[in-house]
Amino acid sequence: MAEAEQEARLEARRIIGDLVRSIDRRLGVEVRDVPGEGRLQVTLSHGSRHGQVELRLPDVLATLDDTMARNAMRLRIKRAADTMLFRGMPDHRIQVKPIAPPGGQAPPRGRGRR
Numbered sequence: 001m002a003e004a005e006q007e008a009r010l011e012a013r014r015i016i017g018d019l020v021r022s023i024d025r026r027l028g029v030e031v032r033d034v035p036g037e038g039r040l041q042v043t044l045s046h047g048s049r050h051g052q053v054e055l056r057l058p059d060v061l062a063t064l065d066d067t068m069a070r071n072a073m074r075l076r077i078k079r080a081a082d083t084m085l086f087r088g089m090p091d092h093r094i095q096v097k098p099i100a101p102p103g104g105q106a107p108p109r110g111r112g113r114r
Contacts, residue, residue, distance in 0.1 A: 008057065008061060009033065009057065011064075012031075012040060012061055013031045015061075015063055015064070016029065016031055016040070016042055017031075019070070019074045020081075022074060023081055024081065027044055027045070027046055027081060028046065029043070029044055029045075039054050039057060040055050040060065041053075042055060044081050044084060046081075049084050051080045052080065053076060053080040055076070
């Protein structure tokens with residue numbers, strides 16, 4: 001690995017660490033290189049819960065100069081942290097099954113005397 005590439009990866013790790021601390025100081029973060037590719041695997045932890053997200057190295061380094069890219073990267077990491085920490089909402093679209101009227105089948109009405 002070239003010296004410049006190693007420095008870029010170290011800078012990316014520092015940026016990711018800063019972004020994770022800006023989300024929640026109690027979040028643990030571990031950054032691993034994906035072998036053979038320009039991506040980083042970020043593992044977040046909080047107590048017994050764990051979450052992961054993969055980030056492209058050029059996208060992380062682009063956050064140095066561009067505040068919108070930094071905010072987008074922060075939101076991406078925050079989404080992974082929120083997914084890890086909070087359960088999803090239950091599905092409120094429950095199936096409603098028709099029930100029989102009380103007393104069984106009722107005879108049809110309206111056929112009486114005229």
